[in-house]
Amino acid sequence: MNLSSTPRYEAFRQEIRAFLRTHGHRSATAPTAQRPPAGALAWQRLLLEHGYAGRTVPREYGGYGAAPDVMEAYLITEEFTRAGAAPPLGNQGISMLVPTLLELGTEAQRREWIAPTLRGEVLWCQGYSEPGAGSDLAALQTRATEDGEDFLVNGQKIWTSTAHVADMIFCLVRTEPGAAKHAGISYLLFSMQTPGIAVRPLQTMTGHAEFNEVFFTDVRVPQQQIVGGRGEGWKVANATLKHERGSLGNAAVTTQRYQELVELMQAETVDGTRLIDLPVLRDRLMRLQGQVLAQKCHGLRLLTAAAAGEDLGLAALVVKLQGCELRHQLAGLAIDALGELGLLMHGSPHLRAQAIWQERYMFDLGLIIGGGTAQIQKNIIAERGLDMPREPRLAA
Amino acid sequence: MEFALSPDQRALQDSVRRSLERACPLDRVRAVAATEEPLDRAVWQTLCEIGVPALLVPEAHGGLGLSLLDAALVAEELGRHVAPVPFLGSAVLAPLALREAGSASQQAEWLPRLARGDCIAGVAMAERVAGARDGAGVQADAGRLNGSALFVLDAAQADVFIVADRDGGLHLVAADAPGLQRTALRSIDATRPLGALVFENVPAQALPGVTPATLARLRSAAWALLAADTLGAGWAMIDQAVAYAKERRQFGRVIGSFQAVKHLCAEMAAGLEPGRALVWYAAHAFDALPGEAELLSAHAKAHLSETGTFVARTATEVHGGMGITDLLGLHFWFKRIGFNRQVLGGPERLRQHAAQLQDFEARKETT
Secondary structure (H helix, E strand, C coil): EEECCHHHCCCHHHHHHHHHHHHHCCCCCCCCCCCHHHHHHHHHHHHHHHHHCCCCHHHHHCCCCCCCCCCHHHHHHHHHHCCCCCCCCCCCCHHHHHHHHHHHHHHHHHHHHHHHHHCCCCCEEEEECCCCEECCCCCCEEEEEEEEEEEEEEEEEEECCCCCCEEEEEEEECCCCCCCCHEEEEEEECCCCCEEEEEEECCCCCCCCCCEEEEEEEEEEEEHHHHHCCHHHHHHHHHHHHHHHHHHHCCCHHHHHHHHHHHHHCEEEEECHHHHCCCCHHHHHHHHHHHHHHHHHHHHHHHHHCCCCCCCCCCHHHHHHHHHHHHHHHHHHHHHHHHHHHHHHCCCCCCEEEEEEEHHHHHHHHHHCCCCHHHHHHHHHHHHHCCCCCCCCCCC | CCCCCHHHHHHHHHHHHHHHHHHHCCHHHHHHHCCCCCCCCCHHHHHHHHCCCHHCCHHCCCCCCHHHHHHHHHHHHHHHHHCCCCCCHHHHHHHHHHHHCCCHHHHHHHHHHHHHHHEEEEEEHHHHCCCCCCEEEEEEEEEEEEEEEEEEEEECCCEEEEEEEEEECCCEECCCCCCEEEECCCCCCCCCCCEEEEEEEEEEEEEECCCCHHHHHHHHHHHHHHHHHHHHHHHHHHHHHHHHHCCCEEEEHHHCCCCCHHHHHHHHHHCCCHHHHHHHHHHHHHHHHHHHHHHHHHHHHHHHHHHHHHHHHHHHEEEEEEEEHCCCHHHHHHHHHHHHHHHCCHHHHHHHHHHHHHHHCCCCCCC
């Protein structure tokens, strides 16, 4: 155990701090599920130029070309969080499609899509889930049938978070109807402006339309817009999911939320007593602090292992389950501590913090479900982490 | 930054684990539990040979001069094997007390003997750490102790005691000192018996270097190591539950293929494993970041107690009816985790302590 930075990383940390001191005032956060405004695009370009976005993407594709280094990535996140600076864009195109194209795309696909995606100019949505294919993603039914040089895509996707603003979609479709379930899928890229696409907003319990349903009717897609080969879509999708799961359960955000909760409980009173001085609420807060600390230390342990190229197996598999649950509990305590104030929503007198805790409590429940439900996570932990047997498959 | 064990630390943990696998199978634990002799001399001897009681004794006094993190790795293995040995009091708290507050002659007299395992030291500090029950408490006056101490660690075989008085002082008391009366307290955990002491004008030697921080140091160390013990005991229970679920068949399938069972196992692992890093960090802080050690240790013990308790009941449940039998012996781990939870402060008390340490009066960063 040595928690001090080596001189090299300490120098890198100072470099980030100097950058943020000089340029931090230009920081602009892109609202989620919307097209980034001009300020956020300018900030992203600046981050790309200095290697705080697209850091490990090769230069010929518009990245910074640095060697992968988990410690550097960690320091960037930590320093940006500490300074309250807007983080690099982290939309689905950047976090999922770019690494997938780097791993499995053709040279032409990389050259066409990676740079504008990194700059935030081309927005992507992910066409995976369907009404009948959620946890059982490979049961998807959207089909792409050959029609000359093209495919004709027909079917429906759901939980497509940025479909209403996206320029492009990376989409799983069934191209080989006779093939086995997992072998009949292909991974297609196409424009959301293509005729035959209808997008319907899907309003959730928060009152916002964070997701969409997308309907395809004879959508014409050139066959060469496939990533990987025909029938290899499942393999490509798993590469993408690997990148998605890696991005969830970040201890920096959880630590930040805990901090906000402490401040809330110090600032708010009931009967003139600060919430943090009420023993029962404080005990719950301390219990969560113990979990936050465990998760933070666990993250550092995983980081060290990743830097050494070591796979910790089970220890890495528990992160999504634990991280999402903890965030949900933090929001739950905030609402309980606020009592009736925790019921108020936008537009109400006495509203606290723009109803952020109420929204988090509902939105974070979605995170427990999305990206592999808690139940699927438990299967993964048990089967891959503890070597337990799979549920026997039903005879087809 | 390197948040990981060193190769030496991994080797130490492996060596303790291998020794215990040989020397401390469940049969031995069972045999010890069945007697009134709550210490397995053979197991203790094996651990003495590989230097376990010498871990925290400085090299100048014949010890290994290692860190609390090293001791935590050993504690994890002792918990994993429910080892009936006097570790926390005799090999951890007594050497630390002498190291931090003993006079040169006290150190020279006791540390080499403790390091060799030639003598066993009991530690009486429950009243000062977890609160006084049944009016217990020790008063020191002019080199004499009066009063009583409950929940004394490693009391049964102790040749000497380290005793905390009501004012935060620490004293060395010979087990055969006149006026000292020792009674065994039978606890759920037969692998680590507790004792009670009554003092009637008992001659004692004060440790002269005690400061207000000394007791805080000792309780931090104890909390971190009890958390480590629970980590090991908890993983032993998960491993047994998983192994059982992969063998036991019902409805024509191994029960581990039912999600109802599999998910319980996943929940145990997901709950317990992140605590490992917290235990490491708390123990590391004791030596490297002393300003953070008390808060981290309080949280480590409270957190591991909560997740450990969940593991203890859930692993038992996965075993079905067999889980609650004596035949299987799973209860030794269940009880060990229960012991670790209450001794030297339960989770609620520790969290209250954690809150006080952070002084939420001031608005400041706490994590």
